[in-house]
Amino acid sequence: MVRAELxxxxxxxxxxxxxxxxxxxPPLVVLLNSRTVAPGADTGFLELTVGVLGPLVLGxxxxxxxxxxxxxxxxxxxxPSRLRLLAAKTGAVVLxxxxxxxxxxxxxxxxxxxxxxGAGPRIAGVVGYWVLDGLLAYGITxxxxxxxxxxxxxxxxxxxxxxxxxxxKVTPLAAYLPDLAGAQMFIEPRDPAVDLTPVTAGLVxxxxxxxxxxxxxxxxxxxxx
Amino acid sequence: MITIEHxxxxxxxxxxxxxxxxxxxxxxxxxxxxxxxxxxxxxLRILLGLDRAQRGTALVAGRPYAQWRRPLTVVGALxxxxxxxxxxxxxxxxxxxxxxxGLPRSRVDEVLDLVDLRAAAGKxxxxxxxxxxxxxxxxAALLGEPAVLVLDEPVNGLDAGGIRWMREFLRRRAxxxxxxxxxxxxxxxxxxxxxxxxxxxxxxxxxAGTLAEVTGDHPTLEDAYFALxxxxxxxxx
Numbered sequence: 507m508v509r510a511e512l513x514x515x516x517x518x519x520x521x522x523x524x525x526x527x528x529x530x531x532p533p534l535v536v537l538l539n540s541r542t543v544a545p546g547a548d549t550g551f552l553e554l555t556v557g558v559l560g561p562l563v564l565g566x567x568x569x570x571x572x573x574x575x576x577x578x579x580x581x582x583x584x585x586p587s588r589l590r591l592l593a594a595k596t597g598a599v600v601l602x603x604x605x606x607x608x609x610x611x612x613x614x615x616x617x618x619x620x621x622x623x624g625a626g627p628r629i630a631g632v633v634g635y636w637v638l639d640g641l642l643a644y645g646i647t648x649x650x651x652x653x654x655x656x657x658x659x660x661x662x663x664x665x666x667x668x669x670x671x672x673x674x675k676v677t678p679l680a681a682y683l684p685d686l687a688g689a690q691m692f693i694e695p696r697d698p699a700v701d702l703t704p705v706t707a708g709l710v711x712x713x714x715x716x717x718x719x720x721x722x723x724x725x726x727x728x729x730x731x
Numbered sequence: 732m733i734t735i736e737h738x739x740x741x742x743x744x745x746x747x748x749x750x751x752x753x754x755x756x757x758x759x760x761x762x763x764x765x766x767x768x769x770x771x772x773x774x775l776r777i778l779l780g781l782d783r784a785q786r787g788t789a790l791v792a793g794r795p796y797a798q799w800r801r802p803l804t805v806v807g808a809l810x811x812x813x814x815x816x817x818x819x820x821x822x823x824x825x826x827x828x829x830x831x832x833g834l835p836r837s838r839v840d841e842v843l844d845l846v847d848l849r850a851a852a853g854k855x856x857x858x859x860x861x862x863x864x865x866x867x868x869x870x871a872a873l874l875g876e877p878a879v880l881v882l883d884e885p886v887n888g889l890d891a892g893g894i895r896w897m898r899e900f901l902r903r904r905a906x907x908x909x910x911x912x913x914x915x916x917x918x919x920x921x922x923x924x925x926x927x928x929x930x931x932x933x934x935x936x937x938x939a940g941t942l943a944e945v946t947g948d949h950p951t952l953e954d955a956y957f958a959l960x961x962x963x964x965x966x967x968x
Contacts (some may be wrong), residue, residue: 507831510827510828510830510831511827513826513827513830514823514827516815516823517819517820517823517824517826517827518816518818518819519818520818571816574811574816574817575812575814575815575816575817575856576811576812576815577814577815577816578812579781579810579814580814580815580824580828580871581831582779582780582781583779583781583803583805583808584802584828584831584832585803585816585831586779586780586796586798586799586802587797622746651757678836684919693790728783730742730776730782730783731776731781731782
């Protein structure tokens with residue numbers, strides 16, 4: 507069933523756009539930055555935070571595409587147990603984002619010239635952050651049944667104006683918001699309101715995503731298709 | 732065999748179905764008739780586990796649809812539209828549907844041939860005509876070679892040739908022992924296709940029986956239908 511969900515993703519052009527964004531954006535930003543920004547501890551990793559756009563699109567499309575063309579009816583006719591359908595779909599999102607993230611991280615760090623043997627744990631952090639961010643978009647879209655709202659909010663928040671970052675200027679608690687906490691899995695924030703270890707950061711973001719998916723699964727399981 | 736008993740459905744405050752019950756038997760084509768908004772689609776969606784009823788049971792081959800692990804091998808269903816995402820190709824759509832029920836990939840080309848869609852299989856569903864979308868939906872329904880077919884307005888969007896093809900196809904399936912349940916608001920089409928008739932109006936079953944029984948003393952099924960349903964008294968619009 508996870509195979510069917512992977513086939514579903516692979517059949518959508520928007521998913522390949524998301525994968526291309528994930529793979530091309532961070533190395534490109536590295537090349538641009540290398541002329542202007544002095545290398546630091548976060549070189550390569552900072553650029554990888556931009557690549558999270560890809561997983562955001564992929565997660566949104568994975569959930570939102572069900573509500574285009576009446577596909578959700580076909581999906582439930584094939585797999586009538588909503589929990590099993592959701593589990594398979596979630597598995598497919600996790601798998602595809604994780605692979606993309608790992609490849610993108612290795613390529614980006616290599617381009618930045620900072621790919622060393624010790625980068626392993628931080629690459630794992632990148633993979634965790636991308637997967638959880640993808641699931642965040644996916645969970646919200648399951649609830650809204652349309653990708654427009656989640657995609658707009660999440661992309662604006664992670665690129666143009668970070669509302670979370672602004673909030674962190676008001677209250678230190680903002681550091682526990684999913685995106686800010688999650689990023690600490692692999693980068694050191696410049697002015698941390700609350701400094702989280704990578705593992706704690708992963709747990710905080712994981713808890714957000716788990717809670718969101720639980721609500722989404724509950725609603726998805728109960729409402730008429 | 733399809734068995735529906737005492738199904739009640741509310742949506743918000745509106746009562747959609749009241750004590751709906753009927754059976755569709757193997758080897759017969761059962762027509763589910765009613766005006767638009769009478770509750771045909773709601774009944775079929777509950778039967779297929781897509782919507783939930785407040786009360787009642789709906790069984791396909793003796794079990795609720797949701798309890799089948801590989802439902803496509805038991806029931807083939809065609810709902811409105813194609814059931815496929817616009818930016819997928821027809822073949823990609825059928826591939827994932829087949830994979831979800833562990834069906835061999837070779838079935839995809841077989842059903843594409845069956846509905847005469849092989850030539851357009853590599854095109855995106857968004858470019859399909861209404862009729863092609865319906866044929867894709869039917870192809871998906873036939874992937875698992877099910878012995879039960881549930882079709883919501885199957886001739887909608889088909890041209891004259893398509894309608895004739897569908898009628899002969901369904902008759903042939905029933906002759907081979909399949910249970911065929913189809914809904915329609917088009918009487919003329921139905922009278923030539925069905926063995927049994929169930930009439931629903933405003934969420935209630937108002938007649939059920941063989942074509943001859945339901946037609947009764949009226950000259951045609953259409954006359955019987957207008958006499959039975961509110962459509963006749965209300966005017967056609």
